[in-house]
Structure formats: structure tokens, C-alpha cells
Amino acid sequence: MQLLRKFILILIVLWMILLLSGKFFRFALQHNPNLKTDYITSTSMKPDILFLGPCEAAWVMDPAKIDPITGLVSYNLAETHSDFADNYLHLYLYLKHNPPPHYLFLYITGESVDSRYNVFNTYQFTNFLSDSTVASVVRENDPAYYRWAKFPFMQYGYYNSKTVFQALEGFTDFLLDHRVPYKGLNGFIQPDIPKWRDHVTDFMRLYPRGTRFKWDPRRKKYLVKIIRLALKNHINIYLYESPVWNPSKTYILNRKEVMAQIRQLGAKYGIPYLVFDTLAMSNDRNNFVTNLYTSHAGGIIFDSVFAEYFNRYIKNSPYPGML
Amino acid sequence: MTSDQILQDVQEVFRETFGDPGLTIVRSTKADDIDLWDSMTHLELIAAIEKKFNLKFTFEQFMRFNNVGDMVSLIDQIKQSNLP
Amino acid sequence: MPLVSLQYLGFLLAIVILYYLLPRYQRLLLTAASLVFLGLGNLASGIAIIVLSLFNFQTGLSLFSAGREKRKTRIFIIAVLVNCLVILLFKYFESTPLGFYVKISSINYRLNHLVFLLGISFYSLQNIAYLTDVYQRRMNPVTSLPDFILYNAFFPKVFAGPIVLPGEFFNRGTQAIRFNSSNIAEGTQRILLGLVKKVVIADRLAPTAHSIFDFNESHPGATSLAAAYVFTVQLYFDFSGYTDMAIGACMLFGIPIKENFNLPFLARSVSEFWRRWHISLIDWLTKYLYYPVVFRLRNWKKWAAATGICITFIISGVWHGIGWTFLCWSICHMVFLLVELFTKMPRLRLAKKFSSFPYRAASILITFNLVSLSNIFFRATRIGDALRLFRQIFSGPFLPVKFLADFMAPLAIGGNREELFNYAVTITLTAAILFSEGFLYRYIRGERVKFGFILISLLLILYFGVLGHAEKFIYTQF
Numbered sequence: 001m002q003l004l005r006k007f008i009l010i011l012i013v014l015w016m017i018l019l020l021s022g023k024f025f026r027f028a029l030q031h032n033p034n035l036k037t038d039y040i041t042s043t044s045m046k047p048d049i050l051f052l053g054p055c056e057a058a059w060v061m062d063p064a065k066i067d068p069i070t071g072l073v074s075y076n077l078a079e080t081h082s083d084f085a086d087n088y089l090h091l092y093l094y095l096k097h098n099p100p101p102h103y104l105f106l107y108i109t110g111e112s113v114d115s116r117y118n119v120f121n122t123y124q125f126t127n128f129l130s131d132s133t134v135a136s137v138v139r140e141n142d143p144a145y146y147r148w149a150k151f152p153f154m155q156y157g158y159y160n161s162k163t164v165f166q167a168l169e170g171f172t173d174f175l176l177d178h179r180v181p182y183k184g185l186n187g188f189i190q191p192d193i194p195k196w197r198d199h200v201t202d203f204m205r206l207y208p209r210g211t212r213f214k215w216d217p218r219r220k221k222y223l224v225k226i227i228r229l230a231l232k233n234h235i236n237i238y239l240y241e242s243p244v245w246n247p248s249k250t251y252i253l254n255r256k257e258v259m260a261q262i263r264q265l266g267a268k269y270g271i272p273y274l275v276f277d278t279l280a281m282s283n284d285r286n287n288f289v290t291n292l293y294t295s296h297a298g299g300i301i302f303d304s305v306f307a308e309y310f311n312r313y314i315k316n317s318p319y320p321g322m323l
Numbered sequence: 324m325t326s327d328q329i330l331q332d333v334q335e336v337f338r339e340t341f342g343d344p345g346l347t348i349v350r351s352t353k354a355d356d357i358d359l360w361d362s363m364t365h366l367e368l369i370a371a372i373e374k375k376f377n378l379k380f381t382f383e384q385f386m387r388f389n390n391v392g393d394m395v396s397l398i399d400q401i402k403q404s405n406l407p
Numbered sequence: 408m409p410l411v412s413l414q415y416l417g418f419l420l421a422i423v424i425l426y427y428l429l430p431r432y433q434r435l436l437l438t439a440a441s442l443v444f445l446g447l448g449n450l451a452s453g454i455a456i457i458v459l460s461l462f463n464f465q466t467g468l469s470l471f472s473a474g475r476e477k478r479k480t481r482i483f484i485i486a487v488l489v490n491c492l493v494i495l496l497f498k499y500f501e502s503t504p505l506g507f508y509v510k511i512s513s514i515n516y517r518l519n520h521l522v523f524l525l526g527i528s529f530y531s532l533q534n535i536a537y538l539t540d541v542y543q544r545r546m547n548p549v550t551s552l553p554d555f556i557l558y559n560a561f562f563p564k565v566f567a568g569p570i571v572l573p574g575e576f577f578n579r580g581t582q583a584i585r586f587n588s589s590n591i592a593e594g595t596q597r598i599l600l601g602l603v604k605k606v607v608i609a610d611r612l613a614p615t616a617h618s619i620f621d622f623n624e625s626h627p628g629a630t631s632l633a634a635a636y637v638f639t640v641q642l643y644f645d646f647s648g649y650t651d652m653a654i655g656a657c658m659l660f661g662i663p664i665k666e667n668f669n670l671p672f673l674a675r676s677v678s679e680f681w682r683r684w685h686i687s688l689i690d691w692l693t694k695y696l697y698y699p700v701v702f703r704l705r706n707w708k709k710w711a712a713a714t715g716i717c718i719t720f721i722i723s724g725v726w727h728g729i730g731w732t733f734l735c736w737s738i739c740h741m742v743f744l745l746v747e748l749f750t751k752m753p754r755l756r757l758a759k760k761f762s763s764f765p766y767r768a769a770s771i772l773i774t775f776n777l778v779s780l781s782n783i784f785f786r787a788t789r790i791g792d793a794l795r796l797f798r799q800i801f802s803g804p805f806l807p808v809k810f811l812a813d814f815m816a817p818l819a820i821g822g823n824r825e826e827l828f829n830y831a832v833t834i835t836l837t838a839a840i841l842f843s844e845g846f847l848y849r850y851i852r853g854e855r856v857k858f859g860f861i862l863i864s865l866l867l868i869l870y871f872g873v874l875g876h877a878e879k880f881i882y883t884q885f
Contacts, residue, residue, distance in 0.1 A: 003588045006856040007595075012864055021870075157869040161611075164832075164870060166823045219635075342608055342755055359755075361678055362693045362714040370705040382702050383543065387693070 014149060018153035025156040025167045029127050032170025033181045036079060036090065037124045042095045043179075049074035050235075051187075052226070054082045054109025054118050056293045060242050061105070062303050063186035069307035070315065076187035078107065081085055083118045084222035085141045089125060089134055091229055096131075100233040103314070106226060108273075109241045109292065110258040113223075115216035123159035123166075141218075190296075210253045215261070227269050238314070239266050240274040243282045248291035279305060329376075329395050329402075340364060350392035383399045395399070410566065410652055411605055416442065416598075419563075423591075423659045430583035437660065438553040441560040445525060452525040456560045459493065459527075462486075463534040464555040467541045467548035483542040490531045490538075497527045498729045528726060529568045530559040532691050537573040539695055549577060563656030567649055569667040569687035572694070573736035583835035589854030594658030597849035599864040601651025606872035608840060609645035611833040612637050614820045620786050623795070630814050631796045632779075637818065638786045639779040640837060643671065646685070665690075670845055675770035677743040677777055688726075692719050709748055716744045731790040739781035832871060 048073055051061040057078035066074055077090050087106065101148045111117040120141040128134040128151060139146040149155035156163040173179070183189055229236035239262060249255055263273040279302070281287045287298030294302055330350065338346050341359050354360045360368070372394065373379055378401050388394055420438045426433055446453030466486040472481040537558070540546045540698045558576050559565070617636035619626060626634075650667040657664040667687050675679035681689050700713035747754075758766055780800075787793035807813035816822030819830035840847070852856060868874075883884025 003591055003856060006858065010856075010858060010861050010865075014862060017862075017866065018869070153869065158874050161829055161871055161873065162825070165828045171822075308792075342752055352421075359751070361682065362697060363678065363709075363716070363744075364751075366701055366705050366712055366715075367708055370708065370711075373705075383545075384700070385702055386545075386698065 006259075007155065015152060016149075018157075018262060022156065024171075025153070025163060026127060028171040028174065029156075029163070030170070031174035032166050032184070033173060033179055034169060035124065035166055036077065036187065037093055038127060038170075039181060040077070040090075040094045041128075045075060045098055046073075047061065047075035047101055047152035048072040049103045049105065050091075050094070050101045051076045051078050051105050051107070052087050053078045053105075054110065054112070055080040055189075057105075057107035057243055058187075058189045059289075059293050060299055060302060061306070062188040062190075062299060064184070064305035065300065066310075067186075067306045069304060070310050072315075074186065075101075077130065077191075078187070079121060080120065081118045083120050084112070084219050084226060085117075086118075086121045086124070087225045089128075089137055090231065091226055092133060093128065093131075095229070095233055100230075102234050102236060104230050104235045104237040105238060105240050107241065108223070108239045108262055109149040109244065110213040110252055111292065112257055113215045113219050113258060114213040115219060115263070118312075123162040125308045126155050126159070129155060207251060210251045212254045213252065213258050215258075220265075223265070227266075231269065237271055238274055239271060241276065242292075242306075243276050243279050243287070243294065243298070244286045245285065245291040246282045251288060274309075276302070276305065276309075279309055326399050329398050330391070332375060333372060333391065333395060334397070336368065336375050339370050339391055340371055348391050350390065350395060352391040353389065372398070378402070411602065417452060419656055420660070420789045426660055430585070430688070433583055434551075434557060434581075435553055435662075437561065438557040441557060441562040441565065444562040445560060445565065448463035453603070455527060456525075456530065456565075457556065459490075459531070459534065460556045460559045461552070462489070463537060463559075464549065464552055466538060467555075467835045468550075470538065470541050471548045471710070479542065481536060486538050487535055494528045494531045494726065495729075498725065526567065529570055529596075530565065532570050532695075532726075533559060536570075536691060536695055540573050546573060546577065549573075561657075561662075564664065566652040566653075567646070568685075569650060569653065569664055570691050571664060572691065575665065577664070590658050590661050592854055592856045594655045596857060596860060596864075597655030597658060598652050599655075600847060600851060601648045601653075601655060603864050603867055603872075604648030604651060604840065606648075607639050607867050608833075608837050610650055611639035611829075612644070612837065615818050615830075616641055616786060617818060619819050620792055620796070621785075621788060623792075624817075624818055625795075625803070626799055626815050627799040627807040628803050629807055630817050631799040633814070633818055634777075635783050635786075635796065635800075639775070639782045640672075640841070642782065642785070643668070643684075644837070644840075654753060657851075663762065672775055672841070673771060674774050675767060676747050676749050677740065677774055680774055680778055681740075681744075688723070692723060696722060703776040712748055713745055716748070717741055720744070723882060727785070728743050732784045732787050732793060735786035735790065735793065736781055737783065739777075743777055743781070746849055747797045836867070836871060839865075853874070 030038055030042065031036060033043075045139050047063075049063075049066075049070070051057050055078070058076060061074075061076050061078070063074040063076060077094060079086060079090060091104075094206065101181075122138060122142040122145050125134050125138055125264065126149075135146075138149075145158050146154075148158050155165070179188075225236060241259075252258075259273075259275065267275045281294075281298055281301045284298075287294055287301065289295050330348070335349050336345070337348055337357075338344050339359065341364065346357070348357075354365065369380065369385060369388075376398055378398070380397070384397055388397075411567060418440075422436065425436055429436060442453055444458070445456060463486065466482060469482055470479055470486075473482055537549075541548050546794075548556070556575070558573070559572070561571075564571070614639035616634055619631060620638070647668040652665050654666070665687060667685060669683040669686065670678055671683035674683050697715045697719045700709045700718055704711035704714060707714070720737040720741040724733045727733050727736070780797075783796050784793045787796070811822055815830070819826045847860075851860060
């Protein structure tokens, strides 16, 4: 019975340590400006343009390059490898704490609608589970996490490969009274290793005979939710696709169909789909890091093309008979 | 031949096989105690012992060796049964 | 039911409590629990183990009652062939694309839902050992079917061993095992150590090998070599972590199981490595393959051992998997062992010439490198990947031009601050556990509950363990 007493004592001590670490993580993450969710809910901001989407948006749409041309202020709300549920919560949290922007550009390509690509990044929302909307989206997209999150500390511990660093970073920022994201205020994330990852070769190895994208019902559901949330807040929302490295297109057998379906879905809500796939830059491999997101050089080209396009077709007359 | 003599002779074989003239063994010496005594040298060792004592082990006997003592007793036993 | 899960730990706890509450039905309980455990995870595995156990159980009885020696030999040979065929079929499955997921480290027990017929290559070896022992009259056939099923299906070790030999399993007597708090304390601590090794070390290291081995990219030689080291360490922690959990669980039931690893990275030669790595497999191979082959040839001296090594490692290669990569892996070890066999005396003289510490350190280093290089074949999905790594190590530029971009970033799956921090944590924890392992094994023995050890292990798992499959990111595109 001495054995049992000792085991119970260990469990009690463990429980207490976990309760305390849970409190510490909550506090530290709240003070981490590098976590977009924590940053947008604790800072007041009022940009004219928001960019939303996965890394193809986060790593390509640089407000520092776009704003001087448009004369407006933009913020990049995109997160790396995020799916639409993830994007939806980012937008939801943003709108809960900030006034709606005039324009919203949501990145979408064939990969975006297929559940094989990108994921729901639960760890971004660890501090917002008390919000019932966040909680229900998290429960739907990551039920295993949601069950664990009921234990003390586990809402952070479950994704410790993210949260431990972020908490330490946040706590350091708190101690140093540092309130600025280290990557800058506009949300743009410069790829850390601007090195060509031979994505297409891997792609070809995986799907030697090419692949077809398949609509995932949950992706579709959250895509529609984003559109509705934006329209409800009177935001001019646009779907867009940045340039795709041309040679990779042959491996996507139903690219045309999927693009048409996306266009159709947008049209249903009166939203245009802007596709930039006839630019000359798409032939040059040096402009890309993977087949979908641009390198530094490609980013400079595309951001100015985008900004010029914005000035010409969107800025003064939202939703004209475009494209 | 007493079992002590046998142990002496076995030790001789061990020293030759492992190339270590200073090696001493006792009845309880096991494979783990001698670095070089593995399944490869074990075989050489057995072949050398068979030659030295002029006898043949069966596979069953061979598989039952756990330490030097086992070997010595078995050699002793075989030698006894071979006496006229 | 994955071994690294709360369900499993709960299941284990429930069975342990029942086990000591019902001392008269201990073995029956374990047999039933094992079948439930297997059947719940994968019904086909449960059926396969029952069918194969029945077959081998019945063969054991027939071997005993078969009158004429000739008939007995015929039964024996056919039954052994059946077991070999079963292993081969399973290995063939593993060489198919679906089986690839199973292959990595040949265990990957977390992906067990993919494993077609759990543990079959492990318990088939046990069956062959059993038939051989009965055939050679080293033991009488087992007369209790539940006991025999338990021998094959005992749930803590059915996934991937340790491979138990019949003599070790059936000679324990039939009396009930009494509750003993030191078994519980030590068993619990051993399971925790295994969990830490698996979840905190192996799973954190896994993405590194994946990023270097499975993508057709060129890296400097140093990066590729480091990935080979990382994989070797990962494989060790994965497999020995699993083994610790298996042995720990057996301790909870008061059933001693032999060790499978003995600090293999301290080995000073490849032959010593094989006495410290996957010991139960090597024991099996030595007893049931190597000795029977070489005993007749013993007058060939070293050439007898050489023949034995070649045969053993070819068979061991096939047992690990069918394909060029495994063949190359086993040929590597064959060559290492043959070279060691024929250079034994010169090496002894060399050892005497140098002072013992530098010689020892150099031997350990060389052995680790040889094993790691051979593991490139073990890990690579296809032979081309392995050859690409060898080319990079031996003929490409070896040193990275940019330390961060060419060396750290590929190993750390990216190079941002978070990834570098996580990688630094991984390497620190790996080194800490690697160097303290011998001490830890001694420390967790005995009947006292090691309060600090248990608490720190649990906290390590919760703070640094891979719990939420965060590594899924590397399988998805950006």
C-alpha cells in the first residue's frame, strides 16, 4: 500500500505542476507577438487590405512591396500550411477584435480544396478555446486534441513542439517588454530558407502519372463560411491565385476543371476569382521556391504586378465586370 | 586424468585460441567473461579441444555448454566412458 | 491499440489488477487478454495467431508421438517450411508500397493499424525454435493450448519481441505469481523509460531521417552522414524504447524476459555490436541457424565461421525485409564480420601497442560509423536513395558551404528559430539520455519507487514528447 500512496503522491504533484504550467503558458503565449492569433487579438489595427490563405499567401504577399504602389495599408493574415478552417478562425478572431477591412484577398488553388494538402493548425488557437466558435471548429477539425485539452496543461502540451518555443519566446518578449513581431508588423513572412525544395520531383515521384484534386466537403464548408463571414461584415472579398510554376501544371490532370469549379463557387456569391497564370515569370524556375510559392525574386515581380492590377481594376471600382 | 588436469589442458587451448598466454580460466568462466569468446571463436575452441583430447562432441553436447565447468565435466565423462 | 497510448496503459493496468486478484487464472487471463488485445487492433492478426498456434501446437504433439524417426523428420521439415513461408509472405507484403510504412525500423508500432498480421515474423521464429527443441528432444511438447497461445501472443511483446525461446518461457513452473511491489515499481519505471525513449527521442528524431532520405535532394556529405547517424540513434531509441515497454510490462506480471539491448553504441567491433543489439534475434539465429550449420564444418576452422556468417546474415537480411536495400544491408554486415574474423590477431597486437583509452575510443567510433553507414541501406525506401546518400558522403563536397542553410536547416526540417530551438532540444535530450542510459538502467532497479525519475519522465513526455502527431507537417505540402 506504500506503493499506492507513492504513486498517488506523484500524480498529485504532477497535477499541480501541470496546472501551474498551464497558467504560465497562457500568460506567455498572450505576450508573444509572433503568434498571429495572439497578436491580432491584443493589438488594435486598421488595415485597408487583408491577405488570407496558406503559405502561398503568407510568403508571397508582402505589404512592404504592395502598399507603396497602392497607397493603402495592408496586413498579411495568412498562416503557413493552413487550411480553410484555420483561415476561417483567423478571420473570425481578427474581426472579433478589429474593424473589418475594405478588401480581403483569399488565396485558393487546386491544392487548397484537397484534404491531402495543408492542415488545421490547432496550436494557433490554444489560447482561445473558451470562445465557443473557436471551440466548435477545433472540435470538428482536431477531435483528439479537443478531448485531451480538458486535462490541465494538455491544451498546450499536446502540440508542445510548437507551444514550448512560443511560450519561451513570449515570456522573453514580456520580460524585455517587446511588443513587435520579429518578422515585422505587417504579417508578411519571409521564407527562412529561400532554397529550392525540389517539390516537383517529389510530386512526380508520388504521382508519376499525375494527380487529380478532389474537393473535400469540409474544405468547401469552411471556404463558404469565410465568404459568408466576409460578406456579412461588408468586406469586398476576392479569391485569387498567385503564379504557379508552369511545368508543374502538367502533373495536375484536372487543374482546369477545379479552377472552373472555384470560379463557379465564387460567382454564386458574386465574388471574382483572380488567376495570374499567364505571366512570363511562371516559366522561370528561379522565381519559385516550390511550384506554388515564389522566391524573393519572384515575389518582387508578382507583388508589383498584383499592386498594379489592384490599382487598375479594384481600387476605384470594386466588383466591376472583371476578368 | 583428473578434472584439474583437464582444466589445465583446456586452459592451454584457450590461451592458444585467444592468443593470450596470460589467460586464466576457472570452472565458472563464461563467454561473457572473455571479450573474444563469441559464437565464431567458440567453434574454433571446440574444434581445438576435440583435437587436443582426441574426442568428438555431438551437437547436443555442444549446445549444452554454458561455461568452462560444463566442458570439463563432459570431457571427463567422455574420457571415463572410453576407458577400457 | 497502439502501445504508445492511454488506452494501452489503461488496458495494462486493468489486466495487472485482475492478474493479482485472480491468482488461479493468471495464465488464462493473460492468454485471453492477449487475444483481445490483438483482435481489437486487427482481427486478422488475432485469427492468424490462433491458427498458427494451433498448427504448431498440434505439430509439437505429433512430433512427440510419431513413431519412426523418418516420419518425425518429415513432419518437422514440413512444419518448419510452413513457418518460413509465413514469414516470407509477410515480408513480401512489407515490400509492397503499403508495407513501406511498416518497414521503417521494422517495427513502427505506432502505425500498427497498418501492420498486416501483427508480430508474425517474430512469433514464427519462436514456433520454429519450439518445433526444433521438441524434435531434438530438448523438451517435451506443451500440452496446454492456452499456454502455447500465450507463448506466441503475450501482448506486451507480440509486436516486435524480444523473441523468447521455449526453454525460457515454459520452464517457469506453474505456480501462481505473487504480488511483489518491487516488480511493480521497476516495471512501471521501465515502461516510463521506454516511453521517454520512444516519444521524446525517437519520434523527435524521425523527421530528420525522413527529410534527408525520402526527398531527392542533394546535400553536402556532412549533412547526409549526420542523417545516417541520426537514423541509427533513432532506430535504437525506437526499438529499445519499445523493448523497455515490453520488458517493463512483463515485469508487472512478474515474468522475467531477457534483455534485447545492452548499450550497443559502446561496442568496439561489429561482432560485439551484434552481441549488444537485438540480442534475442541473434540468440535465435545463433542457436537455430548458425550453430547447426557450422558445427559440422568446425574442422574448417575460421572458414566454418565465415560460412556460418554468410548464411546467417543472408537469412537475417531476408527476415528484415525482401529487397535490394536489405540485401545490401546484410552484405555490409557480412563483410564487416568477415574482415573482423580474419583480422582478429593483428587487431589484438594493435590493441597492445596503443594505450587502451584512445584505442577503445577509436574502436567505438569506427564501429558506430560502420553501423550507421550500413543503416543507410536499412532506412532507404529504394536502393537509389541509398546510393544517392553514399555518393554525397564519399564523392560530393563534404563540408557545407553555409552551416545554417546547408547543414542545420535540412536536419532540423527548416531553419527558422522555432525549428532550430526544437532541434537543439532534441539533440540535447538525446545526448543526455544516451550518456546516462547505463546509469538509468541501474538506478530504476530495486523495490524503491524513484519519485524523481517518474515525475521527470512524465514531465519530459508532456513537455517534449511527440504527442499530437505534430510531425504530420512534413508529410503535407507547404
